[in-house]
Amino acid sequence: MVLRERTHGGETDADLYARGTATLLAAWEEYARGARDAAVQRLPGVAAAVFPHGPERGVYNNAVLVGGLLRPERAAALDAMEEAYAAAGITRFAAWVHEDDVAMRADLEHRGYTLDETTRAMGLTLDELRVPRPALDVAAPDWAEYLRVIEVPVDLLADADHAAFHVVVARLGTESVAAAMAYDHRDDCGIYNVGTLSHARRRGLGTAVTALLLHEARDRGRRTASLQATPMAERLYATLGFRDLGRILEYVPER
Template sequence: MTPVLKRIETYYDTVPRPSARAEDFGPLTLFVQEGGGWPFYARPALGVTGEIPVGAVEKVRARQRELGVPEAFEWVAETTPGLRAAVEASGLTVREHPLMVLEGEALAVPEPEGVTVRMVGADDPALHSAVAAPFAAFGVAPEPGTAERIGARIEAGWTRLAAALDGTGEAVSAGQHQPVGPVSEVVGVGTVPSARRRGLGLAVTAALVADARAHGAELVFLSASDADVARLYGRLGFRTVATALIAEA
């Protein structure tokens, strides 16, 4: 395992814990969301890199069904190569996503016209629209209370939120990074359909990287949805170092 992937593995094991209960299933850990919000997933226990039996996957899936949460697993292919076969044998579908790391500062991108790109605080009037914009990108609405939960995470220092705001102060693109010590992951970047193809997502990502660096992040990474999106992030200087895997029923 490379030093970068080792740091990312430690990050993945740490970042859910402030708002989740970790349940031990031997080679697997199931994170259970507490206090509402988007449900978490199961992943390899920290330090596990070898084969994982199908039985362990099935025990976790049974517990997820008992809890009424999605039967979902997330891991890095190169770190735990033996998990994929067990997950697929249990009947789940695995999707691949480029895992990308940025070394140094983000490369400059053209500043989009007609918007202001900035960080959004917990008491910011733009909070609700900034939280809603990435959901709108996928044609869904956030659950009630999502903005308040994100605001609480911002106040606690677990989440940093950036948005591109139009002339009315409404967010048309937004995203987050989630710092844990010197490592932060960029997540949830999305642009509302009416504002796409203007470079807003890249501008928001660049703002998130700048903020992460300003707050001491030495390693900034993200998972791209596919190779086409990975090429866009490449314009900021991100490079693919591994493959993030997500398995769902």
């Protein structure tokens, strides 16, 4: 893939993208440790998160394809990905590819995959964090309340080690209305699942919980932060200083 070689805080865009991908895969591995028969299979040219059961099956069956492979390597990576999911009885999964990897995109489309969703990879060097630490009314970092606020199944990752994650739940009055989670991998902090209940939106709470997680990550000694932004949230993260690292295209197989 081709990323601009801008350097800020000693990190190029390519550095930040690689860090973010490594953190994402490490987070998926942590999820897998708390889900039945789940695993992240690191195969030649692809890392496939395989979650055969429970609510996790509908959320985490994603594969990250390595960029810049030669044609035989691309074919082998796609074969390995498909075999991993077929062996687990999984027919619905998403193959993630960076938008710059035109050859892999063409190979996926040739196999009948269609583009389903896109997110934008974004990264930040934490010594460049300029937004002030927000004064938030935060609740105790309760896992069940976090799941309720981000509106996912109440038994998601029920058996995971919740202490491995850094959860922030923000209140409006007496109600918990916004939440997000962070996961540290080496020097990077991944920010995931930022959500605000519909009646509490447009108050800056999503920005505030993200900013708080960034400050806490810097306090823990992390050097960078990473995330995958939905189109709706890209501007929010840009205001916090996150750099655009290109779109991630999510391809799904024919049903």
